[in-house]
Amino acid sequence: MTPEPRAIPWWRDRRVVPWLVQGGVGLVVLVVIALLLGNLVRNLTAAGLLLSWRWLGQPASFDVAESLIPFDAAMPYWRALLVGLVNSLRAILVGLVGATLLGTAVGMAAYSGNGLVRRLGRVYVELIRNIPLLLQLLFWYFVVFLSFRNGTEALQLPGVVLAKSGLYLAWFAEGWRWQGPELVNGVWQAPWRFSVEFAALLTGLITYTGAFVAEVVRGGIAAVPKGQWEAATSLGLHWGASMRRVVLPQALPVIIPGLNSQYISLAKNSALAVAVGYADLYSVAETTLNQTGRALEVFLLLLGAYLVIDLVISLLMNGLNQLVQIRER
Amino acid sequence: MKAADSLLASLRRELFASRSDGVISVGLLVLIGAAVAGLLRWAFGQAQWVVIQANTTLFALGRYPLEQQWRIWLLVALLAMATGLSWGLLRANPRADRSGVLWPGNDRIAVAVLAFLAAWGPAALGLALPLQLRWWAITALLLILRWASGRWGRRLPAGLLRWVPLIWPLLYLLGMVLISGGLGLIQVPPSEWGGLLLTVLMASFAILASFPIGVLMALGRRSELPLLRWGSVLYIEFIRGAPLITLLFLGQNILGFLLPGGLAPDRVWRAAWVLTFFCGAYVAEAVRAGLASVPGGQQEAARSLGLSVPQALQHVVLPQALRIALPATVGQFISLLQDTTLLSLIGLLELLGTARTVMANPEFLGKNAEVYLTLAVLFWCCCAALGLGSRALERRLDPSNTPA
Secondary structure (H helix, E strand, C coil): CCCCCCCCCHHHCCCCHHHHHHHHHHHHHHHHHHHHHHHHHHHHHHHCCCCCCHHHHCECCCCCCCCCCCCCCCCEHHHHHHHHHHHHHHHHHHHHHHHHHHHHHHHHHCCCCCHHHHHHHHHHHHHHHCCCHHHHHHHHHHHHHHHCCCHHHCEEECCEEEECCEEEECEEECCCEEECCEEECCEEECCEEECHHHHHHHHHHHHHHHHHHHHHHHHHHHCCCHHHHHHHHHCCCCHHHHHHHHHHHHHHHHHHHHHHHHHHHHHHHHHHHHHHCCCCHHHHHHHHHHHHCCHHHHHHHHHHHHHHHHHHHHHHHHHHHHHHCCCCC | CHHHHHHHHHHHHHHCCCHHHHHHHHHHHHHHHHHHHHHHHHHHHHCCCHHHHCCHHHHHHCCCCHHHCHHHHHHHHHHHHHHHHHHHHHHHCCEECCCCCEECCCCHHHHHHHHHHHHHHHHHCCCCHHHHHHHHHHHHHHHHHHHHHHHHHHHCCHHHHCCHHHHHHHHHHHHHHHHHCECCECCCCHHHCCHHHHHHHHHHHHHHHHHHHHHHHHHHHCCCCHHHHHHHHHHHHHHHHCCHHHHHHHHHHCHHHHCCCCCCCCHHHHHHHHHHHHHHHHHHHHHHHHHHCCCHHHHHHHHHCCCCHHHHHHHHHHHHHHHHHHHHHHHHHHHHHHHHHHHHHHCCCEHHHHHHHHHHCHHHCCCHHHHHHHHHHHHHHHHHHHHHHHHHHHHHHCHHHCCC
16 A cells, blocks of 8 residues: 655645745845834934034045145045045055965065075965065055154165155156255255155055965966976076966966955955044044044945945956967967 | 985075076075164064063953952963863873874974973063962963873763863853852952053954854855845945944944943943854854855755754755854954954953053053064964964864764
8 A cells, every 4th residue: 555645744845845935034134124124223313423524525634644635624525535445546556466466476475496585485375475465555654664763864866766755766757857865954855755654654565465366376286287387498598588478477367366365355455544643544544434423424435435446446356357368270 | 414415405495596596595595684783683682571571460360359359360270270170181091193193193292382381471571479480380381181081081981071161161161150250259340451461352252252143144055035135245244344433433322321320331341242243243254155165066965855944054054164264253253352452442441451551550651562562472472372273173174084
């Protein structure tokens, strides 16, 4: 006698279970969100801080230490935040270029024929990756850059002067005349001047991200078959030429996705500028919060700005990735 | 002579293969020599380490009440005992891999390093003699338990051995009670925790709590149910898109508005939860990569053996996925440990925050280099040790290493 086929109860039906699970999870999430939002609206109303963007037009009444666009304390908050954003973008852009150059050099050093160069690269990467970035930034700022002196006691290198008042670089002055830093009445003058805060932030960001970029580059080169090296060498190319013309171009499709995530993390890490007193977006936003108490709006602005920056970097890197894909015939 | 010859030969090959190599090598050697000499001259001549020696308690515990510090000592002693016991039992039951290498292998070097640290560390930190004696006693306890359980651990019944790992979660809960009070102990509010204690507490809490979040979110992101998938994607991408400092900002300034009055946790726990959810999103990505690398046939085979979906996940898919995800996950935990320094930016007195208050003290003004260097060495050692441990665990869990 065969047992009678029993009907499957509805709560174990393949067609129903997914909807039950999703419905349950969705309900819980919705209830939690509704509760949180309800609290938010109630608490914000009680504090008189309900979402509003009108305060952005009021005068900021604080100064921003350095700015690429004209700014003074009488200008509105949105202008101050814009100054912060421009400062952030400047740090991110220079940081990206610097970290890429440093990281590529150190990553290539891992394949040097010179054992000392190889080991030095390894030591640098292991040293940097295991120390918190914030600690490194504070070290660069308080221990290195703030220890320089002003005036004649500043550290003077050819074309570069490091003083407490800033970093001075030689560049072309008017009429394509090469002009180095010079002392005028005890104050350094040069075509290019960076604040020590900017210099400390960039040094920290570049050396830190450089170590991660070096690992990405090293991994990318490792993915290129060894025969390519041997073929390049047997064609008579020396080390530099084999690397530049044969190996690196083939490593790029592996390297670029890795670079993408390192670039995004550099952009996010640039918010640590607040620790060394550089007026980046986060630092201006914090001052704005202290003055207005508009926590939610400031947070939304910050979140939006960093999401857009991340997105732009991702899009550019994806486009670059399309360009370097090896086209097989 | 052979050894000297091969050393010379390898030096010649590595450093002086060509004339340009030789020039580079000599130049680098001179630079490295100058840097090391300068550092040593500074460390043993100009540096004033008294800033560290005078503040060891502050660096270790922050403003933890003096008369309650015996609780921390007790906790450290218990931790040392648990470590000694576990270590000894691992030695008593070594598992050899296919090439016959025992894990843990010869651990005499570890014992020597530990003994050296116990003898040198407290003296170098300039601790008072009773405190030095305490550290020696605690180290001795660890080593004695390692020796004893390594010697007699094999004779313990297997049923008992299986319960030994449970002492760690129990110890964690006990540690929480010892630190914060309750069960008859005086309450010590989180605002009085500080220094290394707060750093370790934040990091360990966030690591432990973020792991289940990460696994759940990774499973959600790979789920076939659109609601679960999109929910997980939204969470992961939201967290990964924002800098940690803005999320901490959210925790400090907005969380209070989101929760009904009086329910919001205090500043320390808010930061702890932000760290947890932050780390959870990154762990989720690591676990997702692990899940993606398990062949789909594994799930199908498990299902056709009659396992349900959760059973297949638990016994077949997750063990493989988590083993593959292990290096990336530990990498996340290492960077989380480093990220705890950001708490100093929102005014919490963890290790870096405490250091900055010490340096603001007029007595120790300008001693930045000494303090930052000490913290850097401390973080470097912790992170490097975590990385080493991860690699050892990876080797042990590698199926190609376990004997058939």
